[in-house]
Amino acid sequence: MKSKILIPMLLLVVIFLSACGGAATEAPAAPEEAVVEEEAVVEEEASEEEAAQMGPDAIKIGTSAPMTGMFAGFGAGCTFGAQAAVDDINAQGGIYVAEYDRKIPVEYIIVDNESDPGKSGSLAESLILNDAVDLLYSVDSSPSIHIPIAEVAEKHGVPHIVGGGPLEPWLGARSETESGWSYTWFPGFGIATPPPEGDPRYGKPGYTIGDSWFAVLDDFADQTNMVAGVFATDEPDGIGWYGLFPGLLEEYGLTVIGVEDRLGFYPLGTTDFTAMCNEWKDNEVEILWGNVPGPAFASLWRQCKQLGFNPKIVMVGRAPLFYSDVEAWGGDLPQGVGTEIWWDPEYDGPGIGDTTPQSLADSWIEETGEPLNRGIGHGYAPMQVLFDAIERAGSLDGEAINAAMAETDLNTVNYQVKFDPATHFSWIPLFVGQWQKTDQPWVWELGITHSEHDYLGASTDFIFPVP
Numbered sequence: 001m002k003s004k005i006l007i008p009m010l011l012l013v014v015i016f017l018s019a020c021g022g023a024a025t026e027a028p029a030a031p032e033e034a035v036v037e038e039e040a041v042v043e044e045e046a047s048e049e050e051a052a053q054m055g056p057d058a059i060k061i062g063t064s065a066p067m068t069g070m071f072a073g074f075g076a077g078c079t080f081g082a083q084a085a086v087d088d089i090n091a092q093g094g095i096y097v098a099e100y101d102r103k104i105p106v107e108y109i110i111v112d113n114e115s116d117p118g119k120s121g122s123l124a125e126s127l128i129l130n131d132a133v134d135l136l137y138s139v140d141s142s143p144s145i146h147i148p149i150a151e152v153a154e155k156h157g158v159p160h161i162v163g164g165g166p167l168e169p170w171l172g173a174r175s176e177t178e179s180g181w182s183y184t185w186f187p188g189f190g191i192a193t194p195p196p197e198g199d200p201r202y203g204k205p206g207y208t209i210g211d212s213w214f215a216v217l218d219d220f221a222d223q224t225n226m227v228a229g230v231f232a233t234d235e236p237d238g239i240g241w242y243g244l245f246p247g248l249l250e251e252y253g254l255t256v257i258g259v260e261d262r263l264g265f266y267p268l269g270t271t272d273f274t275a276m277c278n279e280w281k282d283n284e285v286e287i288l289w290g291n292v293p294g295p296a297f298a299s300l301w302r303q304c305k306q307l308g309f310n311p312k313i314v315m316v317g318r319a320p321l322f323y324s325d326v327e328a329w330g331g332d333l334p335q336g337v338g339t340e341i342w343w344d345p346e347y348d349g350p351g352i353g354d355t356t357p358q359s360l361a362d363s364w365i366e367e368t369g370e371p372l373n374r375g376i377g378h379g380y381a382p383m384q385v386l387f388d389a390i391e392r393a394g395s396l397d398g399e400a401i402n403a404a405m406a407e408t409d410l411n412t413v414n415y416q417v418k419f420d421p422a423t424h425f426s427w428i429p430l431f432v433g434q435w436q437k438t439d440q441p442w443v444w445e446l447g448i449t450h451s452e453h454d455y456l457g458a459s460t461d462f463i464f465p466v467p
Contacts, residue, residue: 055100058107059396061086061135061386062127064149069115070268070293071141073322077375078139078163079110080364084376085383088352095387098394106387109133113145117235121148128156134396135386140164140188140342140378142293142318143236147173150184157398159405161385162186163378164342164414166209167193167425169240174423183398185405187382187417187426189342192244195427196420206452209340210248212430213315216338216450217252217287220464224287224312228254229280231264231290231300238265241291241317249289257283268296273303281309286465291317294325301333312465314338315432323371326435326444334435334444336466341431341448342414343377346456349413351380352387357413371442381414429453434462 063082066075086108089095094105109131113120127133136153138146140163150173153160160183162170167190174181190208195201205211230246232238246259257263258279266276277300280288288304288311290297297319304310315338320326326334345361360380361372385408390396393404408426409418419426432450437443449462 053100055097055102055104056396057104059095059097059104059135059390060107060109060131060133061137061383062109062111062124062131062133063137063139064111064113064120064123064127065139066115066120066141066145067110067112070295071115071145073294073324073373074139074141074375075112075115076324077322077364077373078141078379080367080373081360081376081379081381082137082139082383083108083379084355084360084363085352085380085387088355089383089387091353095390097390097396099396115141115145117142117144117148120145121152124149124152125156128152128158133158134398135390135401136160137379137382137386138162140375143169143173143240147236150174150181151177153183154179154181157183157402159386159389159398159401160184161382161405162188163375163382164188164428166191166237166240167423168244169236170425171423172240173236181424183402185385185408185419185424185426187385187414187428189340189428189430191241192248199427201427204452206429206431207427209317209430210245212340212432212450212452213289213338214248214252215452216315216432216462217313219462220313221253223464225284226254226287227283227285228256228287228289229264229283229285229311230256230259231266231276231288231292233292233296234265234267237318238291245289245291254287257285264290266296268293270296271299273300274307276300277304277307277309280304280311281307285309286312288314289316290319292319294319294322294328298325298329298333301329301337305333310466314466320435320446322373322375323442323444323446327442332437332467335437336434336463338432338434338449338462339446341374341433341446342428343374344431344448344456345372347377347413347415348455349381349411349415351413352384355380355413360413369441371440371445374446377414381412381417384412385410385417431456432462434460436460436463
């Protein structure tokens with residue numbers, strides 16, 4: 001009887017233990033898929049860490065450039081020079097960065113701001129946020145273009161170099177900021193301000209527009225009536241020029257017509273210059289001096305000629321810098337128009353690898369079929385400066401590169417670059433040139449007609465008076 005009771009009870013215990021899992025039951029093995037996934041995560045983390053140690057695939061440099069519009073001549077030449085420098089450094093494997101113990105190639109990204117100051121800064125910011133550029137390069141053009149880019153560079157802590165331009169408009173805009181645009185560096189020349197005391201170039205002519213151009217005037221002023229007219233456009237470069245140059249001309253001993261009434265100071269887009277030209281003609285102006293973009297001078301100069309106003313000397317900043325601009329004037333209007341020159345292939349400064357200033361100029365002529373665009377030197381040299389700063393910093397950290405920029409002392413295809421610690425400015429020499437007819441396929445050529453520097457003399461005679 002007891003055995004009949006015991007058997008059911010034992011069965012109940014067995015069923016209970018089975019339901020609870022039992023002490024002797026083994027845990028199920030982990031699925032094979034989970035193991036594979038875990039191994040993949042570990043491998044991915046390891047590869048990311050290895051990639052971080054190797055560094056990026058490329059060092060990215062961005063340019064918001066005027067490839068079209070009134071400053072397109074600047075954009076074409078400067079970006080050509082910049083790309084040539086990038087090609088040269090990449091031919092050597094890139095820039096050595098100590099942090100990663102290897103050379104990293106450079107990627108150069110250009111976006112067209114259409115010569116519009118309202119677009120230059122926003123496009124530069126897009127280069128930083130969307131293209132993840134490490135540095136910014138601004139082509140030599142109107143300060144109205146590179147000032148917004150300097151603001152963006154400061155906001156994001158991205159080192160930024162400007163290709164060239166006048167000191168005074170730059171300092172005027174910079175002084176209005178709290179930061180002083182500590183991430184922007186600027187090789188250029190003065191309108192009237194000489195290099196600071198302590199600089200070996202201080203007191204020597206040939207580093208400002210004023211002393212360079214007045215040296216030309218010294219040769220011909222006694223053959224004129226010493227009456228001058230001035231003109232400029234109402235944007236930063238023109239404002240800075242008009243605020244300084246009329247006074248300098250008067251100090252030289254010239255009579256300047258209409259300055260008290262701002263004669264010759266006009267907004268971009270002006271098309272009727274009849275009153276201005278007639279005022280100069282009626283006052284027998286024989287020396288005409290100004291600073292405007294190319295298209296802003298073309299209409300003015302054409303109307304002056306149509307009205308019979310024929311000064312003996314014409315000196316203009318910016319407008320006649322590039323063949324593409326003067327060719328568009330038509331007829332013989334370019335003949336005898338003078339301007340400043342801030343780069344020449346006769347320099348003996350080194351390029352990267354086998355590149356020289358002359359080979360750089362030759363490559364431009366070969367590829368474009370146009371005469372020399374002097375902006376190519378203002379594109380190549382700033383890239384040399386950036387490459388040098390990266391290598392000395394040994395890092396792609398913006399702050400480290402910026403600190404290295406402050407210590408720059410580099411001979412480039414565009415003279416020695418050494419920045420003033422207070423202004424972030426480095427002085428480059430100037431020459432005077434004049435457009436003259438040539439038997440080359442391009443008809444017009446801008447040669448050096450006056451030099452204050454013993455290492456590079458004039459290549460042609462100055463035409464006087466203007467035909």
